[in-house]
Amino acid sequence: MKKILIATKNEGKAREFRAFFEPKGFKVETLNGLKEVPEIIENGQTFEENALIKAQSLTDVLQTVVVADDSGLMVDAIGGEPGIYSARYAGDHDDNANNKKLLDKLRDVPDEKRTATFHTSLVVTRIGKNPLVVNGDVKGKILKKIRGDDGFGYDPLFYLPELDKTFAELTPAEKNKVSHRGRAIKKLSEKFDDWWVKE
Numbered sequence: 001m002k003k004i005l006i007a008t009k010n011e012g013k014a015r016e017f018r019a020f021f022e023p024k025g026f027k028v029e030t031l032n033g034l035k036e037v038p039e040i041i042e043n044g045q046t047f048e049e050n051a052l053i054k055a056q057s058l059t060d061v062l063q064t065v066v067v068a069d070d071s072g073l074m075v076d077a078i079g080g081e082p083g084i085y086s087a088r089y090a091g092d093h094d095d096n097a098n099n100k101k102l103l104d105k106l107r108d109v110p111d112e113k114r115t116a117t118f119h120t121s122l123v124v125t126r127i128g129k130n131p132l133v134v135n136g137d138v139k140g141k142i143l144k145k146i147r148g149d150d151g152f153g154y155d156p157l158f159y160l161p162e163l164d165k166t167f168a169e170l171t172p173a174e175k176n177k178v179s180h181r182g183r184a185i186k187k188l189s190e191k192f193d194d195w196w197v198k199e
């Protein structure tokens with residue numbers, strides 16, 4: 001069976017990768033399934049750099065094919081914050097605290113100025129080859145309070161006017177159709193086979 005290691009401990013992300021790769025016959029593993037996880041220091045300046053660091057360091061240590069995702073939320077009214085610091089915006093890696101901090105920062109920002117972009121950079125690495133890099137974006141708005149129970153991270157605050165729903169009100173399949181990660185995964189699926197045979 002084809003195997004892909006997703007370079008993440010985030011089960012929310014992993015669910016979305018599984019929903020995509022498992023129907024294609026891939027066995028999907030994450031860092032949570034490893035006995036020992038090599039230390040990864042995400043000190044890049046961009047999403048792409050961070051995804052590359054995560055993927056390449058795991059390929060080097062584990063000698064396996066790896067897909068890494070670095071993603072985050074950029075809110076226009078606060079100069080693109082939290083950006084590459086999305087995971088630790090409020091200090092710890094705590095979704096509730098991050099959402100509270102974001103709401104607080106946007107307290108005085110009116111509806112029409114609460115626009116935001118979710119971004120994902122995906123990098124696939126394997127031994128001795130050039131990495132495959134794809135990106136995905138989606139635009140939406142930040143609500144004034146959380147809405148919906150599904151998803152993870154900033155999902156309950158990220159609102160899609162076209163659907164009149166937050167990411168946390170979508171099923172995993174619905175979210176994958178429109179999300180930053182879903183779009184990046186779609187590009188990955190378009191390029192993966194070529195990359196695999198050519199490089």
Ligand SMILES: O=c1nc[nH]c2c1ncn2[C@H]1C[C@H](O)[C@@H](COP(=O)(O)OP(=O)(O)OP(=O)(O)O)O1
Pocket residue numbers: 007008009010013069070071072073086087088098151152153154155167179181
């Ligand atoms: O679809 C999403 N829906 C809601 N929130 C999201 C999404 N995608 C990323 N996010 C948030 C979660 C985290 O606060 C940050 C990602 O940070 P990022 O470093 O890429 O991931 P992470 O630290 O959670 O997991 P890991 O590094 O193990 O892959 O943006």
Ligand SMILES: [Mg+2]
Pocket residue numbers: 042087
């Ligand atoms: Mg991270």
